[in-house]
Amino acid sequence: MRYEEFTIEGRNAVIEAYRAGRPIDKLFILDGCQDGPILTIKREAKAKQTPVKFVTKERLDQLSETGKHQGVIANAAAYEYATVEEILDNARQKGEAPFLFLLDNIEDPHNLGAIIRTANLAGAHGVIVPKNRAAGLTAVVAKTSAGALNFTPVARVTNLAKTIEELKKEGIWFVCADMGGTTMYDLNLKGPIGLVIGNEGEGVGRLVKEKCDMIASIPMKGDIDSLNASVAAGVLAYEIVRQRLG
Template identity: 55%
Template sequence: MHDESTIIEGRNAVLEALRSDITVERIFVLKSSYDGPIHTILREAKRQGIRTDFVDKSRLDEICPDKKHQGVAAYVAAFSYSSVDDILAKSKEKGTDPFIFILDEIEDPHNLGAIIRTANMAGADGVIIPKNRAVGLTSSAVKASAGAISYVPVAKVTNLSRTIDELKEKGIWIYACDLDGESIYRTSLTGPLAIVIGNEGRGISKLVKEKCDAVVSIPTFGDIDSLNASVSCGVVAFEAVRQRLEKK
């Protein structure tokens, strides 16, 4: 899920990252390390709600090939995150209806990067991802965005369901893109809109799907189950673009 360039290791480095503007996504601690500095790191990670895994030495050595971890290592974002308010402010600044993508546990950094690139090309205001069980802005994701990350705000949220509720309160319609929905070609994709794209294998979780206003699907005629997540995002994005252009 992550790549080497997003790793920081050593007690001071991890603690400094936790106390800085760097986004720490996940921490690994050696099972037998429970001294003062480690307790400080654990306390700060808990305060910030950062996932912490207790691992054995072989796993930590695998994460840190140079083995200078001092019993702790962390994955950090390769690019800064924005907030949901930043995304909504962008649409307000443009004077257009909000157009957002919500990603439910996307795990492949190349898919994340490709979706960010699609979001930019389709004029979307931003992308929302969950804090846990999903890839973040690793260097692979940033690279796959082909520069689009500089123009598309990405917000990481603790609870997707709660975020969906908050967006609905602001008048934004939430559509889940899944196999059992109404065709996107028979669905209005204009107005304030957020499209939910699910995990590469499991699709959209039941809880998130139940929070959505409706379910839409992409008509397909092949012999396999579904499209790649980033391809699905592209198809839906540009159908929304087509409809919005027609409405003008």
């Protein structure tokens, strides 16, 4: 398995990538550029809801590996994204109650890779991430996941709060990590469950937190006030595993 990050440069190459259905994580376009091919790329980006950054020529030159970017560079996913339905099918095929990880504002690719690794080892059926303000499936994520990306599907959704609402109709309960919550040992985390993790700075966003059925805190005895996001995900995931085995 190769882990290079896919950078697509040049107008025709980017247009072809979109038309081939290639998942694009982010698009960098020369600010002020309005010619035909660029307008075509902007239309494709809007249709696929790709985050677009308008940047200077100097910034594009820095990002470019070929020196032939023609005013546009795309970051493509190193791995294909799954759908939420495929993740639920994964649980059905195994005859298990769904166990999902949902990640809000996890922008560090090392954290994302480590969480995907934990999700795999804890027996989760998949990971769901939002399209914006989130790391994509880059080479760094693939390497940090230590191969877990080959086995644990990752779905990318436009709206995490709406996805939680839809998954509740499937009978899934949602627990989010927050220091102000109930101690995780006092919660019933059995059955179909979605574990929602935010970044260590801001935590889980308000709109997403409001959709959760339970808020879990991890007992902490030390002098600092938060765990790294991937460590928090691991601690909570294994409390879920313990209860599922019980």
